[in-house]
Amino acid sequence: MPSTGNGRFPARRGGPDRRTAHIGLRRAADSPELESRDRRGWNELLSSGLVILAGVIVVIGFGIVASRAMRSDHGNPLPDPPPTAALGGVSVPSASPGGLIPLEPASPSPTPSSPSPSPSLSPSTSPPPSKKPVDQGAIxxxxxxxxxxxxxTAEGKRDWVHWGEDGTFSxxxxKNGGxxxxxxxxxxxxxxxxxxPTRFAWTGGDPVDHSDGTPTGIRTCGAGNAFxxxxxxxxSSRTLRLYLGVVSAKGVLQARLSAGTATASATAEQRDGQFRGVVYTITYRAPKAAKINLTWTTAQAFGSGCGGVALSAATLF
Structure with a gap:
């Protein structure tokens, strides 16, 4: 650039020199209106950033809480409820998460008007169970x-027996009585x-096939002898009928079961030498399959003759 004659460069055309421009910029920066405008812009920018940051923090926090809750439900099951108290019978409610629907309907809770009774510490007064009595049979x-x-034959549907038709031991x-x-x-x-005094008749007998009526039988003499x-x-109940006799003696009939303790007895007496016929009908039952045993004994003989008991016939039906 050519200088002037005084050794200074000529001023630029069309604008201020550098010093003038610098001073103008400083004045413009120091202007209060510009400074206020700049502050408002920064405040708006900072407020928007804080709002966005707060929203991000809230979203992250909610995600952390939800993640922990899901891990607690699946990875860490709730402990079993504590056992019921030893006294009182009060059930402890389970700590299941709220809102879950139980698989079975829960028992209704007692209303305040009907509280559960307290347990009694006194000993039970209920009687002990009674034992079933043992069946001893019956006679x-x-x-x-x-x-x-x-x-x-007509009376002894199950069996019948007669003594003395052909001799002392007959x-x-x-034949079908078993x-x-x-x-x-x-x-x-x-x-x-x-x-x-009784006449005994039968058909289908053995060894004697039949009889139209016989007064025969057997007898014994002296106290202590028996049949x-x-x-x-x-x-089940059964009936045995005995046709007996007594002559100048006191006879005692005793009956007992081979199973059970049931017993029974009867007495007949004839003091003179006449024959007295007696009939005993014995109804009996045993607690199980067993036998009835009978003894017809001369308990006492009278006079000096052959006093004792007699046996004629028996039927089972």
């Missing part, structure tokens, strides 16, 4: 007078008699 004996005739019985009625071992002295018999017993 009953009914005495009756001797009839004039007896049809043993025994005639139902030996239900049995006599024990015979004892001596033992005699055949034909003194019975013994037995028949089947079961839980």
């Amino acid at each position: 009953s004996i009914a005495a009756g007078g001797a009839p004039s005739t007896v049809d043993l 025994l005639e019985r139902n 030996f239900a009625i049995l006599e024990g071992t015979p004892t001596a002295p033992r005699f055949r008699h034909a003194l019975s 013994t018999l037995s028949a089947p017993a079961s839980t």
Whole structure:
């Protein structure tokens, strides 16, 4: 650039020089209006940034809380509820998360008007359970007078027996009776008699097939001598009928079961030498399959003759 004659450069055309421009800029920066405008812009920018930052923090915090809750539900199941108290019978409610629907309907809680009763510390007063009584069976004996005739076949549906038709030790019985009625071992002295006021008839017998009516039987003499018999017993009731006699003696009939403790007895007496016929109907039942055992004994003999008891016939039905 050519200088002037005074050694200074000429001023630029069309604008202020550098000093003038610098001064103008400083004045403009120091203007209060410009400074206020700049502050408002920064404040608005800072406020917007704070609002955005707060929103981000809230979103992140909610995500952390939800994540922890989900891990607590699936990874850390709630502990089982504590056991019910030993006294009082009060159930502790379960700590299940709110809003879950139980699989089974819950029992209704007691209303305040009907609280649960407190447990009683006194000992129980209920009686102990009663024991079932043991079945001992049953026996009953009914005495009756001797009839004039007896049809043993018609009466003894199960079995029948007659003694003394052919001799002292003879025994005639139902051939289809299955030996239900049995006599024990015979004892001596033992005699055949034909003194019975009753006539005994039968058909289908063995070894004697039939009889139109016989007064025969057997007897014994002296105190202590006896006849013994037995028949089947079961839980159902059965009836055994004995046709007996006594001459110048006191006779005692005793009955007992081979199972159970039931017993029964009967007595017949005839002091003179006449034959007295008696009939005993024995109804019995046992607690299980068993036998009834009978003994017809001369308890006392009167006079100097052959006093004792007699045996004629028996039927089972």
